[in-house]
Amino acid sequence: MxxxxxxxxxxxxxxxxxxxxxxxxxxxxxxxxxxxxxxxxxxxxxxxxxxxxxxxxxxxxxxxxxxxxxxxxxxxxxxxxxxxxxxxxxxxxxxxxxxxxxxxxxxxxxxxxxxxxxxxxxxxxxxxxxxxxxxxxNYVIMFIGWEGVGLCSYLLIGYWFKNTEYNNAAKKAFIMNRIGDLGFLLAVFWMIAQFGSVNFADVFEAAPTTSVAVLTGITLLLFVGATGKSAQIPLYTWLPDAMAGPTPVSALIHAATMVTAGIYMIARSNILYTLAPVSQTVVAVIGLATAIFAASIALKQNDIKKVLAYSTVSQLGYMFLALGVGAYTGAVFHVMTHAFFKALLFLGAGSVIHAMHHEQDIRNMGGLKKYLPVTHLTFLLGCIAIAGIPPFSGFFSKDEILAASFSSNIIYWVIGVLTAGITAFYMFRLYASTFLGKFRGTEEQKHHLHESPVTMTIPLILLAILAVVGGLVGIPAVFMENGHALEHFLAPVFAESNKLKEAHHLDHNTEYLLMGISVAIAVIGIFAAISRFSKKPEALKPAESGIGKLLANKWYVDELYQAIIIKPINTFSKFLNRTIEKNIIDWIVNGIGRLLQYGSRQIRWIQSGQVGSYVLLMVVSILVFFVIQFFF
Amino acid sequence: MIPVLLIVIPLLSGCISFFLKDGNSARAWALLSSIVTCIVSIAGLVYFTSNDQWNTNAEWIPSLGSRFAVGGDGLGKLLSLLTAVSFPIIFIATYKSSYIRANHFFGLMLLSQAGLMGVFLSVDALLFYFFWELALIPAYFLCSIWGGERRIPVTFKFFIYTFIASLLMLVGIIYLYSKTPDQSFALSSFYNVNLSNQEELWLFWLFFAAFAVKMPIFPFHTWQPDTYEQSPTATTMVLSGIMVKMGLFGVIRWLVPILPTASWAWGDGVSTLCIIGMIYASLIAIQQDDLKRLIAYSSIAHIGLMCLAIFATNTVSMQGVMIQMFNHGINIIGLWIVVELIERQFKTRKISELGGLAQKAPGLAILLVIISLANVALPLTNAFIGEFLMFSGIFSSTATKYNIVFTASAGITIILSAIYTLNMIQRVLYGNTNALTAEAKDIRMNEKMILVIIVVGIIVIGVYPKPVLEITQGTVESILSRMISKQP
Amino acid sequence: MKIEYYIFLSIALFCIGIVGVLTRRNAIIVFMCVELMLNAANLLLVAFSKMHHLAQKASNPTAGTDGQLFVFFIMVVAAAEVSVGLAIIVMMYRNVHSVDINFLNRLKH
Structure with a gap:
């Protein structure tokens, strides 16, 4: 087969x-x-x-x-x-x-x-x-797909091409991806120069005998590619804007599949990363920073899709944390469960948007529970799964990552758990203000509220089932010996890396403790969110000042990029176009032309048109030749 | 025999075209001639591949030691194929454009084709120079007679640049000729010429100036956007699709193998110029509002990369240059065709005046998007193969210490090209229609067919580049072996 | 006769021709002066031809004849030139009613 x-x-x-x-x-x-x-x-x-x-x-x-x-x-x-x-x-x-x-x-x-x-x-x-x-x-075929998904993402974000804002979002996505792609390409060139081949098998075989500096360089460049595609700091800002596309696209591309390409790529190259510890640290730190940074932004967003987008960025950060600490199976596991619950959440959001006639602001929703029963139930299951409540799928994968980061560095774990708490909070903020409380939309919207058709609800139900039970392929050893079927299945892929890495086995008590803490924090987050947002819509009002305003404006990162990258480039290119090109280079060239014209004007008097003067000139020149001939 | 046919068919039919009375018959005549040339070229590649059929060596000016020697190695074959394929496409795509004194127009176009063929196929320096001028001089007339409003000053600039450059090259050729052991202009004698290092070093710039202007390389490039903008589109296609390859071709055939020591010595300098030019042109392209100027600057950036790759001096980069010369010709002609179609319909090339075409002309939009994606070298388009090989070759180049710096800084243009190309697509195709584009019509079937042929070419080469790469394999090896034997 | 005499004569004729061309404004006279210069050259050719012939008669019976041949060429060309030139002068007279060459400064335009 x-x-x-x-x-x-x-x-x-x-x-x-x-x-x-x-x-x-x-x-x-x-x-x-x-x-x-x-x-x-x-x-x-x-x-x-x-x-x-x-x-x-x-x-x-x-x-x-x-x-x-x-x-x-x-x-x-x-x-x-x-x-x-x-x-x-x-x-x-x-x-x-x-x-x-x-x-x-x-x-x-x-x-x-x-x-x-x-x-x-x-x-x-x-x-x-x-x-x-x-x-x-090999890496080149991978790169073909890599750029191909970027193209499709571009086309689909800009699907409604009449809208300039959507087009800008599409363009931004493509260009930011291209920046990452350049890193990827450079890594490929380096591999060709170093190994003479781009086949996975050849590269991985040659890797152990290669100097660590080279491997670090290659893996860091590859990681630049991954930050572009998988929306990590500093190239993450395209993903929230990419929500301009149709919602199913956001579900498929910007949550479940394309953005996990970076994780796939690093998991695929696991041996290179394992051999380059510096790169691993970079991956872990960037992943962790992205996770908490994006989660903090998600706290204050009011667009239903934007919240999910930032949550995606944050979850991707988790996956990179896992890769960085060497828990490759954990990362792939989280990719899988995340694909289930995030696709579910996006499709649920799509169902809400569909029912609300393209309204995406959660301030105008509320109380949708009774109008959209199927959507509500499946969305709730998705929220529980992402919050990491056992025995839902998110719990197992997230817990595996947290456990691995604990054994790597306790600071990783602290920030990771904190992020998990924030995640639970903002997800249930979203849930509560959308489905609980009273309806805050217009009368007309209320009138049209309806559950989505079967072709939409069936995928929701199927994904909800997966989101609930999907974690059972990776039950940690504390609960069940050999329960981690996924680890067993993927073992051959990560075999080389696992050999190199001394296994940290946490004793069972520590592991229970870690789980307890993270679940407790998640539960606190959930209840805090529900109690705050289910009844009181004014809690969603944008903050006027302080940290709330900073978060609502996404830490002003877009503005920062605008000011320190886009504007200088634009000014510089204007300067080149107006000043260097027109006033300097062209001036020189035209100057040569003008010089010739000036010179020819100066000797124009010779061409008087008088036959006599021509003849005189001829005679004089002949005489000059004679003189030269005879006397020199 | 094949090279002679390739040169003589356009030459004769071009001369005949001047005597045709009627514009339409001249147009049909030119199209017919170009199709015949194209068939000959393809037949030469597929059926008549033996050396006898590809080499002709006849008496020309014996007193000077110059012979009518033409022959096709892989490089010559590839570029003559490009020339042969491009002209029918150009003629068909601009079939609807009307020109005053059309018979002269098409006559000059065909003469220019003959010149191009001669440049790519001659293996005698004097003959090469003769054809070089034969290709350029019609271009002056085409631009100065049929061009846009500012054609006179622009042609003047074009003339100054190219003429000075050609003369420098002529001086170089004559100097080399005087140094040949057997007083001959033959390429093989030039290869055997014995020069001191000092001589090589300054001769290099005589030749390089001529080729750099033609490519063009920063800072010799300012004629190009103006000329492209002002020329009639058919001429622009010839200029940008094929004529710029004369410069690259010259470097590969007449510069690098003849002056290998100097090429090693000046390699870093030339490469730096190329990179500055690439980034510079890409940045300027972002600011352009005229479609033609935008494409012109984008072309400068692409050509810069090819020149850079030549001086990386290894098989991979060289093969990349070879295939990219072909690809660049196809892609840019495709872009010009789109520009021509847009200009014909809306009487403007200003990006700011267009918009929303995707709603009204989906066929045009799809094809333009695909060709533009080839312009940014997306994988599975032909340009990706070329750029990948070139970048890869530059990265692993042993000709310079700065290979990584070169690759990385040249790589910035990958990003910049995406910026200006997507800006262009967005502002031309997307958004809402305005008063000008509200009544836009989609392109006609025949126009669509031509663009589809180009798009299919783009994708086929992008997916399966092997046949094209094989044509030039031998040439690359032989040039490189000459170079490497002189590596310091 | 010594060859110098011929040379001086022809120099004199040639100079008269040049001065005439330079100073006179009547086109016909200028034309005649041009003819004078041509004939000065012819005279030289014939003289040298004779000189060479006398010197090398013994070894080469046809020595020096090519100079005389040239004279014939020049005479033919001169005749052709006269016919064209006079035609131009006639045309000029018809147009401007003068044969003054200073009216011919339209070459410039």
Whole structure:
């Protein structure tokens, strides 16, 4: 089955072509069926591959399709690698992707026919790129997917292209991603210079004998790429703006899949990072800083999607923390559970927005519990999962990360737990002000409130089930020996790294204590939020001054970037355009021209037009020649 | 035989075109001629690949030791293919444009094609110089007669730049000729010329000046945006799609292998100029409001990268340059076609006056977006292959100590190119329509077909570049082996 | 006769021609002066031809004849020139009713 792995990305690509080329001819239902059907097909193949990979005897398979680039000694094949890590990601991408495709059919129903098809073709193209990213057998194929998902994200954020603000958000996303991509590319070039190959197998094999400085350089550059794609400090500001896209897109791309590409990439390169401890520290610190920073911003946001966006940034920070402390399985585990509950939350938010006629401000919501029962219940489950209440999925993955960071550095753990508390607080602030209390919207909105259609609620229910039980694949050893099926499954991928790292085993009492503290903090956060926001809408009023204002304005980071990067570049380029180009370089060139013209004006009197003077000139010159000839 | 045909067909048909009375028949004649050339070129690549068919060496000016020697190595084949493929596309895309004295216009275009073919295929220095001028002189006329409002001062500038540069090159050629052991202009004699280091060092700049102006490299570039802006679009396509390759071609064929010691010595200096130029042009491109000027500056940045990669002197970067020369030609012609279509419909090229075209002209929008993405070298487009190889080669270059600095600073343009290209896309295609674009129509079927052909080319080369890379493999090896034997 | 005499004669003729061309304004006279200069050159050619012939007659019976040939060439060219030149002068007279060459400064425009 794994030989047929090329079908997995091929199917969405076909879907992209069909929907894209025949967008004017296909009916909406046909578009929807094609768009989701191809993803379902990919999902089924991914499942079959997964079951093959799951067997004990399985060894990673490399499927080479053709020679992609061949120049001199450099040879890069268009190849796919099937192993535990990629097959797990295949399942997440195609599975969650399929549900979101189905959800989109209803959500995007108001769009015109061709735009509807355009949407699905973009979405299929995205899935194709994402699959290339995780299937690529070398860094170049991975990079193709890496840039491809950036492109699709650009196209989908700017899907409603009439709106300038959305376009700006799309552009910002693409450019910030490009900054990261440059880092990624430089890392690839360095690998080529160092190892002569970009194949995972070759690079990882050569890594242990390479100097730590080189590995540190490569891994830091790769991490620059990851900060762009996975929205970490300093390149995170595009992700909240990316909420301009349709909500299912935010769910699929900006929560469940694309933004986890950075985590996938580092998990894939785990051996390089394990060998470069400095990079690991950088990854951990940046991840942790992002986690708490974004969580603090989320506290004061009033746009339902913005809250979720900052929460995504913060959760991604968690994953990087895990990678930084060497808990690769924990990171991948959190990617998985996060994909479930964050996709659920986004789709739930989409359902709310759908019901509220594109209203996204939570100050105008409230009391939606009785109008949207299914959405409410599933959203609540998602909130509990992200807050980390046992036995929901978020608890297991978050706890694994916290435990690992505790054994690495206790400060990591303190900040991590604090962030978990803030997360619980702002998620339930969101929940309480949306679903509890009294309805604060207009009469007309109230009149139209309705539960979403079945195609939207079924994905919600399925994701809610996954968000609840998804954590059970990774039960920590304290509760159950060999309960961590995921760790067992992924063990071959991280085997080399685990060998190098001395295992920290916390004794059971410490572990129980840590869990207790984090759950207690989360519960405190939840109750504080519910009691504060369920009845009192005035609590949502923006703060006039102090730290609240700072948070509501996102620490003024956008303004800072504007002032220290964008404006100087703009001024400088204006200066080059107006001053250097026009007044200096052109002046010199035209000066040469003017000099010639001036010179020719000065000798113009010779050309008097008088035949006599021409002849005289001729005679005089001949005489001069004679003189020269005879006397010199 | 093939090279002779490639030169003679456009030359003769160009001359004939001057005598055609009617503009439409001249247009059809030019198109026919260019298609025939294109067929010959493809046939030469596919069927008649033997050395005999690709080399002709006949008596020309025996008293000077110059022969009519033409031949195609991989580089020549690739660029003559680019020339042969571009002209039909250019003629078809601008088929609807009307010109005064169309017979002269097309005659000059074809003469220019003959000149370009000659430049890429001749292996005799005097012949090379002859064709170099044959390609340029029609361009002066094309711009000064059929150009825009400011055509006279602009052509004047173009003329000063290129003419001075060509003369410098002529001086260099004659000096080298006088030093050849057998008093001959043949390329092979030039390769065997014995020069002191001092001589090489100053000869290098004579040649490099000519090629740098043509590419152009900062600070010799200011003719280019003006000329592109003022020329009729068909001429701009020739200038930017093919003629700028003359500069790169010159460096690869006539500069680096003939003066290898100097190339090693000046490599860092030239590379620094290239990088300054790339960043400089990219930054200026951000400020441009005229589509043509925007593309012109973007082209300066791209060409700078190619020149930089030549001086990185390794197989990977060199192969990148080769394939990128081809790609850049295709992509930029695609962009010009879009500009032409926009200008024809709205009578303006100002980005600030356009907007919202995606609503009214989705076909144009999709194709423009794909071509623009190729311009920013997104993976799976042709430009990615070229840029990837070039950057990779520059990074692992042993020709310079500063390889990492060079790669990183040149890499900034990857970001900058995304900025100006996306700005352009956004302001032309997205947003709401205005009074000018409210009544916009989508492009016609034939225009769409041409752009689709270009887009398919972009993607096919982007996914499967192997055939193109194979054409130039041998040339790259032989040039590099000459270079490396002289490495200090 | 010594060759110097011929040379001096032709120099004298040539100088008269030059002075005439430079000083006179009547186009026909200028024209005649040009002819004078041509003939001064012819005279020299013939003289030198004779000199060479006499000196090398023994070894080479045709020595020096090419100088005389040139004279014929020059005469033919001069005749052609006269026909064109006179035609120009006639045209000029028709247009400006004068053969004064200072009226011909329109070359400039």
């Amino acid at each position: 794994s030989k047929l792995v090329y079908l997995v990305p091929l199917l969405p690509f076909i879907g992209f072509l069909v929907n894209g080329l025949f967008r004017n001819k296909l009916s909406k239902s046909l578009t929807g069926i094609i768009g989701s059907g191809v993803i379902l097909g990919s999902f089924i193949i991914s499942l079959l591959i997964f079951f093959e990979v799951k067997q004990e005897s399985f060894r990673p398979v490399i499927v080479s399709l053709f020679d992609f680039i061949n120049a001199g000694k450099l040879s890069i094949a268009f190849s796919f690698q099937v192993d535990q890590l990629s097959s797990l990601f295949l399942l997440i991408i195609t599975g969650v992707g399929f549900l979101i495709h189905v959800y989109s059919i209803a959500y995007m129903h108001e769009e015109r026919n061709d735009h509807f098809a355009r949407y699905f073709s973009y979405l299929n193209l995205f899935v194709f790129s994402m699959l290339l990213l995780v299937l690529g057998g």
